Amino acid sequence: MPYINENYSTLTGREHTAICGFSMGGREALYIGLTKSEYFGYVAGFCPAYGLFAYPPNWTGVGEDGMFGSEAELKPADGYSDNTLILIVKGKNDTTVHEQTYLYHSVLEKNNVPHLYLAQLRQI
Numbered sequence: 001m002p003y004i005n006e007n008y009s010t011l012t013g014r015e016h017t018a019i020c021g022f023s024m025g026g027r028e029a030l031y032i033g034l035t036k037s038e039y040f041g042y043v044a045g046f047c048p049a050y051g052l053f054a055y056p057p058n059w060t061g062v063g064e065d066g067m068f069g070s071e072a073e074l075k076p077a078d079g080y081s082d083n084t085l086i087l088i089v090k091g092k093n094d095t096t097v098h099e100q101t102y103l104y105h106s107v108l109e110k111n112n113v114p115h116l117y118l119a120q121l122r123q124i
Contacts, residue, residue, distance in 0.1 A: 001039070018042035020087075023096065024049045030074075030088075030104065031067045037080035045088040048104060049097050071107045086115035 002115040003111030005012055019040050021029035026048030040046065052074060053066035068074055074086045090101035 014039055016040040016041070017086075018044070020044035020046065021048075022046040024051075027051050027067075029084040030086075033075050033084075033086075034074065037077040037084060041075075041083065041088075042085045044089070045101070045104065046089045047087065047091050047097050047101060049092050050100050052104065072111065074104065074107045075111045075113045082111055086113065086118050088115065090117075090119040 001017075004010060010016070014037075017040050019033045019116070020026070023046075026045030027050070029043060030045040030048055031052060033040040051066060053071055054070050055066070066100045074080060076086075088101055088105050088108075090105075094101075101117075102119070105115070108115045108117075
């Protein structure tokens with residue numbers, strides 16, 4: 001971010017800064033955006049991949065610890081929940097992350113975090 005701000009004409013501050021990504025990038029965007037809430041006013045994960053929470057062994061027999069220690073940690077830092085726009089998008093024919101996007105949406109609901117959840121119901 002410092003390089004971009006020094007070398008390009010940008011508006012600075014979290015109210016002008018977004019982070020988003022697709023699949024593994026979506027997971028990373030959610031993690032970075034929510035753990036660095038002071039920098040990002042807009043956070044989006046498009047079909048975000050597994051990994052924010054621990055998950056059981058997959059087809060290779062390998063399970064993983066999560067980036068967050070618990071589901072209760074999936075939220076912006078204190079004081080940022082009401083002024084952070086969070087978007088999670090689920091694709092219609094996702095054969096990779098399956099219902100992971102819905103899980104992240106459900107956890108945000110459980111944690112009372114305002115957000116948008118879009119599940120593509122028809123092919124565009």
